[in-house]
Amino acid sequence: MKFEDVARLPLTTLPTSFYAMANLRATLGGPDLYIKRDDVMDLAHGGNKTRKLEYVFADAVNMGADTILTMGGIQSNHVRQTVSAAARFGFESHIFLNSPVPERKAAMLSGGNYLLDKIMGAHEVIIDGDDDAVAAAMKQTEQELIRQGKKPYVVPMGASNGLGSLGYMLAAREMMTQWDNMGISPSHIFLGTGSGGTHAGLLTGLRYFGNMDIKVVGISVSQPEEIKKQTVRDVLSQIRDVIDIPDNLVSEEDIIISGDYYGKAYAYPTDAANDAIKLLGEQEGIILDPVYTGKAMAGMIDMIKNKSLENARDVVFLHTGGAPAIHTFADLFLDKENKE
Ligand SMILES: Cc1ncc(COP(=O)(O)O)c(C=O)c1O
Numbered sequence: 001m002k003f004e005d006v007a008r009l010p011l012t013t014l015p016t017s018f019y020a021m022a023n024l025r026a027t028l029g030g031p032d033l034y035i036k037r038d039d040v041m042d043l044a045h046g047g048n049k050t051r052k053l054e055y056v057f058a059d060a061v062n063m064g065a066d067t068i069l070t071m072g073g074i075q076s077n078h079v080r081q082t083v084s085a086a087a088r089f090g091f092e093s094h095i096f097l098n099s100p101v102p103e104r105k106a107a108m109l110s111g112g113n114y115l116l117d118k119i120m121g122a123h124e125v126i127i128d129g130d131d132d133a134v135a136a137a138m139k140q141t142e143q144e145l146i147r148q149g150k151k152p153y154v155v156p157m158g159a160s161n162g163l164g165s166l167g168y169m170l171a172a173r174e175m176m177t178q179w180d181n182m183g184i185s186p187s188h189i190f191l192g193t194g195s196g197g198t199h200a201g202l203l204t205g206l207r208y209f210g211n212m213d214i215k216v217v218g219i220s221v222s223q224p225e226e227i228k229k230q231t232v233r234d235v236l237s238q239i240r241d242v243i244d245i246p247d248n249l250v251s252e253e254d255i256i257i258s259g260d261y262y263g264k265a266y267a268y269p270t271d272a273a274n275d276a277i278k279l280l281g282e283q284e285g286i287i288l289d290p291v292y293t294g295k296a297m298a299g300m301i302d303m304i305k306n307k308s309l310e311n312a313r314d315v316v317f318l319h320t321g322g323a324p325a326i327h328t329f330a331d332l333f334l335d336k337e338n339k340e
Contacts, residue, residue, distance in 0.1 A: 003208065003243045006166055007058040011085055012042040012050050014170075018178040021317075023283040028304050031312040034186065035286065036175060039293075039321040044084035044116055047077045047321020048198045051167030052159035053085045059163060061089065065153035067145055071096040071134045073267065074108040074126065075291070075325040078158050083122045093122045094145070094152075096138040098129060100267040104328070112328040131157070160197030162238030168198050169239075172205025175316070186214055187313040192296035192320060193218030193228055193257060194266075200235035202318070207249045218257045219299035221292050222266035225259035232257065261299040267291045272298035274332055289322030290329050296320075 017040065021033040041050045060068065068086040072079040074097045086093035095117060099105040108114060109126075117124060125141070127134045138154065145152040156164070179186060193199045199218045206214055220228040232255050240247065263270035273294030280286045280297060288294045300317055303309050 001243055003166065003169060003245075006055060006163070006243065007062060008054045008166075008170075009058040009061060011054050011057065011088070012046065015174045015178060016040060018175060018182075021284050024280070027279070027283060028301065031187075031304070031309075032184075032314045034184070034314060034316045035284075036171075036316060036318045038171070039287075039319045039323060041321075043081045043088075044120065045080070045321070045324050047081055048168070048318075049078045049081040049159050049321075050085075051171055052164030052197055052201075053081060053155070053167070055163045055166045056155055056159050056161075057085050057089065060091075060153040060155075063151070063153060065091065065151045067092040067094065067150045067152045068155060069094045069096070069138050069142055069145075069152055070155040071131070071138050071157055073098060073100045074105070075113045075267075075328055077113060077292075077322050077325065079122075080113040080116050080120075080324065082155050082159070083117050083120045086122075087120045092150070093120075094138075094141055095122045095124045096127060096134045096141075097124060098127045098131070098134050100265075104267075107328045107331070110328055112325045114328075116324060158195030158197055160195035160200075160235055162235070162240070162242035165197040165201035165204070165235055165239050166242065168201025169205030169208060172202050172211070173209045176206070176209055176211055184314045186316045187311055188215045188217055188309060189316040189318055190217045190219065190296055190300040191318040192221045192292040193232065194221050194292065196228070196231040196235040198318075198320060200232050200239060203232075203250050203254055204236065204239050204245065207254070208245060215256055216254070217300075217303075219261050219296040220257055220259045221262050221295050223259065223262070225257045228257045228259060229255050258299055258303075261295050261302070263295070269329065269332055270295060270298065272302065276301055277326075278333070286319065287323040287326060288319070289325050290332065291325060292322045293319055
């Protein structure tokens with residue numbers, strides 16, 4: 001199937017804004033820096049999953065679904081946006097959550113995305129176990145719902161399958177238009193890479209729409225470089241299962257990941273990310289989060305400062321959302337302030 005023929009259900013107002021970060025640029029001393037504000041969207045505070053869900057919900061509606069099931073961490077941004085889309089289409093939602101950082105479980109249950117899920121009427125199941133245990137619980141509920149005569153549809157974790165990732169192909173085309181209108185031709189775009197769909201979709205979209213040069217730099221939020229590269233390769237092949245594109249549209253050299261900035265593990269804060277969050281807040285009035293965008297921004301800043309970016313011209317940061325979770329990390333910032 002051609003990319004243009006895949007069904008999509010609009011869930012937000014597009015394009016999202018794109019503009020220069022002049023203050024941050026002055027602090028870092030160049031190159032010119034820009035931000036793509038995918039954190040501002042219509043689904044309950046927005047974020048990168050909204051674009052993916054436009055394709056996934058089109059599929060769910062086509063299948064005649066009336067109930068959505070999905071899984072993630074207690075503070076999952078993906079889950080919150082999925083629950084918001086479900087509410088908008090009158091679907092029931094069942095969410096299956098675990099705690100990636102056991103010692104922060106109480107904080108995670110204190111507000112942020114979890115609070116928003118509850119407000120939007122999600123039926124939640126909290127599992128003390130790993131992702132396999134969560135997936136098993138979800139499967140069991142899916143079967144139970146079928147027995148009750150419901151039409152459940154499972155949205156994969158992060159909506160990072162071939163279908164969901166098409167949302168970032170569209171984002172690539174949207175940004176290329178914005179760059180043309182501004183007369184810029186960025187050399188690099190940075191983002192946080194988790195389940196890989198945003199990275200794979202963006203890279204595919206840029207090459208598909210004819211931008212063969214820009215480097216997509218994924219800052220891993222959870223695993224070493226080689227593992228994360230494989231995650232992106234897997235999603236790239238899932239995209240090729242959904243739409244007709246040449247096998248070599250994205251080359252192996254195109255897949256750029258840094259595993260240097262995620263710290264101890266997924267969702268564990270790092271000092272560099274906390275500093276980046278404060279810097280962006282103070283200098284640009286932009287809120288990042290400790291799990292994804294703070295780590296991605298810390299990586300971008302470090303690479304700019306250490307001049308490890310070759311031929312950097314205009315550098316773009318893709319803000320993928322996540323700010324609702326910051327409220328459950330208040331201790332990282334308030335305690336520090338109070339001690340000063
Ligand atoms: C705020 C934020 N940024 C980045 C990502 C990573 O996106 P992906 O899972 O498509 O790699 C996520 C995914 O959960 C997210 O919530």
